[in-house]
Amino acid sequence: xxxxxxxxxxxxxxxxxxxxxxxxxxxxxxxxxxxxxxxxxxxxxxxxxxxxxxxxxxxxxxxxxxxxxxxxxxxxxxxxxxxxxxxxxxxxxxxxxxxxxxxxxxxxxxxxxxxxxxxxxxxxxxxxxxxxxxxxxxxxxxxxxxxxxxx
Numbered sequence: 619x620x621x622x623x624x625x626x627x628x629x630x631x632x633x634x635x636x637x638x639x640x641x642x643x644x645x646x647x648x649x650x651x652x653x654x655x656x657x658x659x660x661x662x663x664x665x666x667x668x669x670x671x672x673x674x675x676x677x678x679x680x681x682x683x684x685x686x687x688x689x690x691x692x693x694x695x696x697x698x699x700x701x702x703x704x705x706x707x708x709x710x711x712x713x714x715x716x717x718x719x720x721x722x723x724x725x726x727x728x729x730x731x732x733x734x735x736x737x738x739x740x741x742x743x744x745x746x747x748x749x750x751x752x753x754x755x756x757x758x759x760x761x762x763x764x765x766x767x768x769x
Contacts, residue, residue, distance in 0.1 A: 619724055619725070619726050620724060620725045621722055621723075621724045622652055622655050622657050622723045622724055622725065622730075623655075623657040623658065623659045623722065623723040624721070624722050625659050625660055625662075625719065625720060625721050625722070627660060628719050628721050628735060628737065630740075630745065630748070631739065631740055631745075632717070632719065632735075632737035632738060632739055632740055633737060633738045633739075633740060633744075634721075634735045634736075634737055635716075635735075635736045635737065635738060636735065636736040637721065637733055637734070637735045637736075638699065638703065638707075638733070638734050638735075638736075639731055639732075639733055640671065640697040640698055640699045640731065640732050640733075640734060641697065641698035641699075641729065641730070641731060641732075642673070642695055642696070642697055642698065642723075642730050642731070642732050643695060643696040643697075643698065644678075644695065644730060645689050646687070647680070647681035647684040647687060647688050647689050648678050648681075648689045649730060650681045650684070651678050651679050651680065651681045651689075652678060652723070652725075652730050653725070654681075656678060656679035656681075657676070657677070657678050657679075657723050658676070658677040658679075659676050659677075659720045659721075659723060661675045662674060662675040662676040662677075662719070662720050663675065663717060663718065663719055663720075664697065664718035664719065664720065664734055665718075666704060666707065666708050666711065666718075669701060669704055669705070669708075670696060670704070671696070671697040671699050671704055671707075671718075672694045672695065672696055672697065673694070673695050673697055673720055673732065673734075674694050675692060676692070676695060676720065676723075677691055677692050678691060679691060697732060697734070707736065710736060711736075715738050715739050716736060716737070716738055717736075717737050717738075717739070718734050718735070718736060718737070719734065719735055719737050720732050720733065720734050720735075721733050721734065721735045
């Protein structure tokens with residue numbers, strides 16, 4: 619599995635409740651750009667329309683050798699997921715503050731996959747709490763490392 623794009627902001631800004639793996643519908647020059655690593659998912663999100671799942675604001679750069687057959691960079695792209703799972707997601711999304719956000723784009727056995735996460739937004743005080751916990755863990759790790767050097 620080769621990771622092409624990773625959205626690190628998601629774990630900082632949201633509580634991740636569940637993750638799903640989806641396929642994605644791409645054209646010829648889009649998959650070539652993905653294989654070159656020209657993907658940005660930092661501002662993207664997912665939406666359900668007519669029982670189909672779409673990713674919005676996912677930017678795949680134009681393929682440099684694509685001439686007139688090149689693709690549109692920021693179009694809506696359909697994600698492939700079973701209908702019953704999409705229906706379950708739609709019920710969960712109706713709860714307050716829930717959203718679907720792509721966290722990773724990767725190649726798995728020559729196919730492009732997108733990992734999406736069902737998330738709930740963090741408040742400012744939650745973000746401070748998370749930062750404090752990470753700082754404490756780092757401090758403990760450093761103390762353990764220093765303790766090992768003394769012995």
